[in-house]
Every structure is written in C-alpha cells, then in structure tokens.
Amino acid sequence: MDEVAADGPRKRGRPTRSEREQRREQILDAAVRLFLEHGYGGVSLDRLAAEAKVTKRTIYVYVGDKTAVFTAVVGRLNRDVFADGETTDLEALTSRLVLTLHSDVAVGLHRLVIAEAKQFPELAGSFYAAGPQRYVDALSALLGPSAATGEQLFALLLGEPHRRRLLGLEPAPSPAEAERHASAALAALGLRAT
Known part of the structure; x- marks a missing residue:
C-alpha cells in the first residue's frame, strides 16, 4: 500500500x-x-x-504492535494533563486531570478497557500504567509528605461524576466545571481553602 x-x-x-x-x-x-x-x-x-x-x-x-498502539493512545492523553511538562502547580494539574479524564475520548477508552479486560488482560495493565498510575505518581510527588495521598486525591478527581460519565448519564465537564470539581477535591482533603 x-x-x-x-x-x-x-x-x-x-x-x-x-x-x-x-x-x-x-x-x-x-x-x-x-x-x-x-x-x-x-x-x-x-x-x-x-x-x-x-x-x-x-x-x-x-x-x-496493537497493545503498543493502544498504550500510545492512552499515553497521548498525558499531553493534555501534563501540558508543557508542567506538574508543579497542584490546582492546575488537578483541573487538567478532571477535564481530560472526563472527556469523551478518555471515558470511551476507559469503557473499552473495562469491557475487554478479561479477554485482553495485558490491555488493562498497559492502560493503568500509561494513565492512572502516572497521574497518581504525579499527584503523590506534588503532595509530598502531606497527610493526603495521590491515590486519595485521584479518587476524588474521578469519583461519582466519572462514574456518571462512564454510564453516559452526564456530558463532559466544561473547563469551569472541571476547575470547580478539582477545587472541591482539594478542599475535601484540606489542600485548599473552600
């Protein structure tokens, strides 16, 4: 060809x-x-x-190969999250995480992995390593010795709104809605004043 x-x-x-x-x-x-x-x-x-x-x-x-292609597709979302390599501003990073991970593409890929994980277990592993694990690690690095963990914050950044997105019950958030969601997650962990 x-x-x-x-x-x-x-x-x-x-x-x-x-x-x-x-x-x-x-x-x-x-x-x-x-x-x-x-x-x-x-x-x-x-x-x-x-x-x-x-x-x-x-x-x-x-x-x-096909697994590498899928991993690259998931990894490409990192460009939106880690804009210009910027990972030092917790508020900006958390807002970008919400906006990106609640997007139609990210939600579609998440649904796909859930549906196909049993038949393609390597797919689930590569998805987690290229996406969620990188985000948890970045959040953990920013939080340092604080009482909150990267996993706790990541869970709040997804939470019930992400579940509703996965079920097709809500549209993707606007940038302002993503910022409000991220701010509420930070406040819930005492990382930002309400």
Whole structure:
C-alpha cells in the first residue's frame, strides 16, 4: 500500500521529524476512531493501516504492535494533563486531570478497557500504567509528605461524576466545571481553602 501524505503522495527519502510526528498522530487518530467504534478485539493492524492510510510496517516502526498502539493512545492523553511538562502547580494539574479524564475520548477508552479486560488482560495493565498510575505518581510527588495521598486525591478527581460519565448519564465537564470539581477535591482533603 502506498503511503499518502495529507497533502498528496509521499515524497521519497527520509521523512523529517515533523513528518514522522504527523504520521504517528495520523496512526493514533485512526486508532482512537477504530477502538472506540469497534473495541480492542475488533481492530486489527491491517484495518488500522487501511484507516490511517499507511502500511502495517509503518505502524510497527512508528508505534509498535496493537497493545503498543493502544498504550500510545492512552499515553497521548498525558499531553493534555501534563501540558508543557508542567506538574508543579497542584490546582492546575488537578483541573487538567478532571477535564481530560472526563472527556469523551478518555471515558470511551476507559469503557473499552473495562469491557475487554478479561479477554485482553495485558490491555488493562498497559492502560493503568500509561494513565492512572502516572497521574497518581504525579499527584503523590506534588503532595509530598502531606497527610493526603495521590491515590486519595485521584479518587476524588474521578469519583461519582466519572462514574456518571462512564454510564453516559452526564456530558463532559466544561473547563469551569472541571476547575470547580478539582477545587472541591482539594478542599475535601484540606489542600485548599473552600
């Protein structure tokens, strides 16, 4: 299968860094669409290659096997959470966590993992390591020796609103709603005045 760049047939030669990043994003965008529509088990690398308009070999080179693709999709959410590598402002980080993890994509991926964890246990492990564990670790590092733990704060940042999102009972929060939710979680643990 010939690869096609966004602006026409791909030129010969080594792709630039920008072209490599764009191609990887193209693969991950296609993977999100397919995983959310067909589930993990319903997506083959052949199908992903066709959707992303790349070769199967390109997927292996740029991302890896199907589990690695899924892990990269989950890991890509980290860009929104860890904006510009910023993890020193607890209030900003917690607001971004709520906004990102309550988003349609994150909730869809979470549902997918729950539905397919029994059949694909490695999927659940990679999901947890690439997402929730990283967030708990980042929160723990910021909290330091405080009485609250990263796990406690993370649980409050998801909580019942996240369960309602998983069940499709509520829409994704606005940035202002995410900030209020994060502030309430911090206040509940005595980490911020109400």
